[in-house]
Amino acid sequence: METDRGDRHFDTIIIGCGMAGLAAGIRLAMYDRKVLILEKHSIPGGLNSFYSIAGRKFDVGLHAVTNVVPPGHKGTPLPSLLRQLRIPRDAFDLNPQRSSRIAFPGADLRFTNSFGLLEEEVDRQFPGQIEAFRRFRKRILEASPGEGTGVSSRGILAESLPDPLLREMLLCPIMYYGASTAHDIDFSLFVTLWKSVFEEGFGRPLAGIRTIIRALLDRYREVGGTRRMKCGVRRILVDEGIACGVELEDGEELTADRIISTAGEPETRILCGAGEEDPAVQENIGRLAFAETISILSRQPEELGIKDTIVFFNDSPLFHYEQAASDIDLRSGVICCPNNYAYPEGTSLDEGILRVTTIASYENWTAYSQPDYEEAKERWFSRMVESALNFLPGVDPELIRSSTVFRDMFTPRTVRKYTGRLGGAIYGAGRKSPDGTTGVENLFLAGTDQGLLGIVGAMFSGVTIANRHVLMAGRK
Amino acid sequence: MTKEECKQVVLDIIAEIAPDEDLSNISPDVRLRDQLDLDSMDFLDIVMELRKQYGIEVPEEDYPQLASLDSCAEYLTPKFKEVSA
Numbered sequence: 402m403e404t405d406r407g408d409r410h411f412d413t414i415i416i417g418c419g420m421a422g423l424a425a426g427i428r429l430a431m432y433d434r435k436v437l438i439l440e441k442h443s444i445p446g447g448l449n450s451f452y453s454i455a456g457r458k459f460d461v462g463l464h465a466v467t468n469v470v471p472p473g474h475k476g477t478p479l480p481s482l483l484r485q486l487r488i489p490r491d492a493f494d495l496n497p498q499r500s501s502r503i504a505f506p507g508a509d510l511r512f513t514n515s516f517g518l519l520e521e522e523v524d525r526q527f528p529g530q531i532e533a534f535r536r537f538r539k540r541i542l543e544a545s546p547g548e549g550t551g552v553s554s555r556g557i558l559a560e561s562l563p564d565p566l567l568r569e570m571l572l573c574p575i576m577y578y579g580a581s582t583a584h585d586i587d588f589s590l591f592v593t594l595w596k597s598v599f600e601e602g603f604g605r606p607l608a609g610i611r612t613i614i615r616a617l618l619d620r621y622r623e624v625g626g627t628r629r630m631k632c633g634v635r636r637i638l639v640d641e642g643i644a645c646g647v648e649l650e651d652g653e654e655l656t657a658d659r660i661i662s663t664a665g666e667p668e669t670r671i672l673c674g675a676g677e678e679d680p681a682v683q684e685n686i687g688r689l690a691f692a693e694t695i696s697i698l699s700r701q702p703e704e705l706g707i708k709d710t711i712v713f714f715n716d717s718p719l720f721h722y723e724q725a726a727s728d729i730d731l732r733s734g735v736i737c738c739p740n741n742y743a744y745p746e747g748t749s750l751d752e753g754i755l756r757v758t759t760i761a762s763y764e765n766w767t768a769y770s771q772p773d774y775e776e777a778k779e780r781w782f783s784r785m786v787e788s789a790l791n792f793l794p795g796v797d798p799e800l801i802r803s804s805t806v807f808r809d810m811f812t813p814r815t816v817r818k819y820t821g822r823l824g825g826a827i828y829g830a831g832r833k834s835p836d837g838t839t840g841v842e843n844l845f846l847a848g849t850d851q852g853l854l855g856i857v858g859a860m861f862s863g864v865t866i867a868n869r870h871v872l873m874a875g876r877k
Numbered sequence: 878m879t880k881e882e883c884k885q886v887v888l889d890i891i892a893e894i895a896p897d898e899d900l901s902n903i904s905p906d907v908r909l910r911d912q913l914d915l916d917s918m919d920f921l922d923i924v925m926e927l928r929k930q931y932g933i934e935v936p937e938e939d940y941p942q943l944a945s946l947d948s949c950a951e952y953l954t955p956k957f958k959e960v961s962a
Contacts, residue, residue, distance in 0.1 A: 432925050475914040484895055485918055868921055873937060
């Protein structure tokens with residue numbers, strides 16, 4: 402049953418049918434809580450969703466599922482998450498990456514889901530640095546949960562690794578896969594991201610993010626959870642500092658003992674009555690927004706010379722990761738080739754896909770009139786692909802152009818429109834709420850702004866918040 | 878319910894929560910955590926399943942009582958008697 406309009410009271414209402422909302426919903430429904438997920442958009446997935454154009458389905462967000470450890474490898478987030486949701490690992494169809502790279506001028510670090518390759522690459526390309534690198538890794542692996550909160554990663558890197566280029570290169574994938582802050586990242590988040598990217602690794606379902614969303618939806622339905630799609634929340638009802646329900650965009654009111662919001666921290670503040678211009682809202686809006694080009698190729702990328710799964714690139718020895726000063730910041734970015742995962746023998750994606758992600762200016766992209774916006778997308782598409790191809794040696798740009806049969810592009814404007822994220826900030830607020838509390842009683846944050854990152858992280862966040870603030874808190 | 882039956886109930890719950898664990902050689906007097914890969918979230922699920930399947934409430938301060946099969950039996954057997962009474 403997808404809807405339950407007859408009854409207006411719930412144990413828990415969850416705002417947002419993305420990874421975190423679905424995972425939280427599964428946990429609560431599993432233990433017989435009457436739970437309702439409300440989603441503004443018509444398609445589930447939130448920041449990790451999909452869309453269709455001209456018969457093709459495109460993933461939003463997903464380059465790689467991080468935290469992908471081999472089956473049987475326990476004590477890390479992915480197996481723990483699957484247990485909590487009681488979803489078999491096969492349901493997510495996670496195929497490991499082939500090989501990824503960090504590409505800077507004059508240095509190129511390859512890595513796979515086995516840490517050994519990165520270590521060899523550092524040893525080979527940064528003579529004299531390997532002992533310091535090993536000590537730095539040990540420090541990360543031995544960090545206790547939450548250690549390094551409020552501490553600059555650049556500071557710790559500077560005291561740990563003498564070679565500045567190596568420091569900048571290691572920051573590049575970490576920042577691109579989860580930093581909501583420019584230039585530097587909280588060391589506790591660095592530790593989490595390091596493990597999810599370098600120690601655990603990348604994987605992807607053959608059919609993309611839909612496989613994971615489908616597994617979550619099936620499980621949620623199986624345990625009796627309900628949801629309403631195309632059902633936006635106008636405001637969260639707060640009575641003397643206590644959240645007690647929601648008012649929907651159509652005016653209907655629903656009540657709940659607890660509310661879990663995955664809308665984001667400043668976005669949730671607005672739902673509680675703050676204005677968008679409120680300083681408390683403004684100061685925590687994420688300032689990093691992204692654009693992405695998607696090129697559909699008539700041939701498998703490998704035949705065109707593209708062998709990597711993901712390439713994190715930067716055009717100078719100093720890594721640029723900051724708010725874009727123009728429409729697009731071409732100096733750094735990420736190339737993703739979803740074809741280049743180790744899918745089972747005899748299976749592959751029908752068409753070649755090349756995706757290029759860069760930092761983009763939210764202000765610029767939202768200020769354009771519709772015709773100017775379309776024109777700017779057209780213009781920047783080619784420039785983004787061209788700048789990325791500089792980091793794919795041996796790949797002929799002309800051949801890529803002539804093999805491109807379809808293209809699409811999303812910008813910070815698209816992100817705002819479909820996810821409601823202020824500033825188009827896919828990694829959310831600058832300041833996270835690790836315990837999920839909001840200052841409003843019975844209202845909790847899950848997802849990106851709780852501070853766990855990536856697809857596995859978002860689901861884990863939903864589980865953690867549902868456990869701590871609902872299941873362990875007992876019934877009202 | 879006897880203590881042995883009570884241990885079996887706990888083992889059945891663990892089998893449900895963690896289907897990938899080998900439960901064939903569990904020593905009843907050794908901490909479950911030392912024999913199996915169970916984290917605090919898994920222990921929460923043991924508590925949640927006890928409530929869902931048997932109506933038994935285990936308050937958070939009593940979670941340490943569930944450390945081993947023996948301690949589970951010691952702690953839970955009287956609770957099973959209460960709910961069936």
